Amino acid sequence: MPSYDFILNGSAVTVDAPADMPLLWVLRDKLGVTGPKYGCGVGVCRACTSHLDGSEIQPCTVPVQNCAGRQVTTIEGLATGDQLHPVQQAWLDQDVAQCGFCQPGQIMAAVALLRRTPTPTDADIDQIQNVCRCGTYFRIREAIKQAAGELG
Amino acid sequence: MPAGHAQGIAFHEEHRSSVACLVELDATDPANPRVTKAVVAADVGLPVNPRGLEAQLMGAVMDGISVTLQAGLHIDQGAVREGSYADFHYARQRHSPPAFEVHLMPPTGDPGGAGELGVPAAAAAVANAYARATGTSPRSFPINF
Numbered sequence: 611m612p613s614y615d616f617i618l619n620g621s622a623v624t625v626d627a628p629a630d631m632p633l634l635w636v637l638r639d640k641l642g643v644t645g646p647k648y649g650c651g652v653g654v655c656r657a658c659t660s661h662l663d664g665s666e667i668q669p670c671t672v673p674v675q676n677c678a679g680r681q682v683t684t685i686e687g688l689a690t691g692d693q694l695h696p697v698q699q700a701w702l703d704q705d706v707a708q709c710g711f712c713q714p715g716q717i718m719a720a721v722a723l724l725r726r727t728p729t730p731t732d733a734d735i736d737q738i739q740n741v742c743r744c745g746t747y748f749r750i751r752e753a754i755k756q757a758a759g760e761l762g
Numbered sequence: 763m764p765a766g767h768a769q770g771i772a773f774h775e776e777h778r779s780s781v782a783c784l785v786e787l788d789a790t791d792p793a794n795p796r797v798t799k800a801v802v803a804a805d806v807g808l809p810v811n812p813r814g815l816e817a818q819l820m821g822a823v824m825d826g827i828s829v830t831l832q833a834g835l836h837i838d839q840g841a842v843r844e845g846s847y848a849d850f851h852y853a854r855q856r857h858s859p860p861a862f863e864v865h866l867m868p869p870t871g872d873p874g875g876a877g878e879l880g881v882p883a884a885a886a887a888v889a890n891a892y893a894r895a896t897g898t899s900p901r902s903f904p905i906n907f
Contacts, residue, residue, distance in 0.1 A: 649847070650846045650847055650848075651846075652846055652848065654846055654847045654848040655846070655847045705813050705817065708817055708818075708821060732860045735855060736855050736856035737855075737856070738854075738855045739854055739855070739856075740854070740855075741847050741852060741854060742824075743852060744817075744821045745820055745821035745822070745823065745824025745825060745853070745858075746817065746820065746821070747820075747824060747853070747854075747855050747858035748820055748858055748859065748860075748862040749817070749820070750855065751855070751858070751860065
């Protein structure tokens with residue numbers, strides 16, 4: 611079985627896995643990193659949203675071989691020690707989470723959006739496609755605006 | 763309201779609670795309507811966790827938008843045809859109202875239920891707004907299915 615090295619949340623990791631194993635299963639089942647959630651497996655619910663070299667990905671559709679030598683960031687790697695990322699803090703301030711299942715993906719999508727577009731309009735925020743079955747969308751919108759103000 | 767836009771209102775009671783919902787809908791493209799604002803007022807007797815109640819009513823509005831406008835299931839030879847969120851069109855951020863308000867009525871007694879209290883009012887308010895904005899009387903839901 612091939613072996614792959616990559617940087618996960620700032621630390622070097624090595625995994626033995628089939629080349630086409632989705633990164634999501636490598637993270638969850640082989641490395642015990644369960645922040646990225648399994649929802650659909652086909653990249654449409656986006657509950658697993660994480661970052662590859664700082665850009666948004668859906669790990670359920672990214673084979674582990676594509677991650678070799680690269681930087682993978684999940685929700686677990688977003689804070690700096692005990693210092694929450696401003697998007698995480700905004701999520702707490704706005705009481706965004708209900709059941710919480712989609713929220714790691716929502717936060718990672720919001721962080722990626724704010725990297726691309728530091729002061730997003732409502733139309734920019736509308737581009738986030740992550741599903742939230744609790745319907746927390748309005749508070750997500752408010753939290754992104756709060757974080758944009760603090761990051762800007 | 764501008765042409766193609768309309769307000770809709772609805773009211774619902776259950777589990778010793780009452781809720782009213784007003785939405786504003788942009789149906790200038792009837793195949794792609796957008797709720798632009800939602801206002802919900804609820805009397806649940808005694809709000810135990812007001813922020814949680816607001817969140818529950820917010821989710822109810824998203825359920826009302828979804829089931830009225832776009833998210834349904836086809837039963838095909840006894841099986842559900844939709845297989846994922848690619849074809850079950852539950853609302854995404856681009857379908858959510860950019861303006862949203864909740865008004866909780868002051869305590870009047872024992873707590874009533876609020877689990878899905880807001881869904882019937884929100885769904886009916888969206889349908890009423892769509893009917894008024896487009897001059898149609900939809901009788902089959904979701905409208906765009």
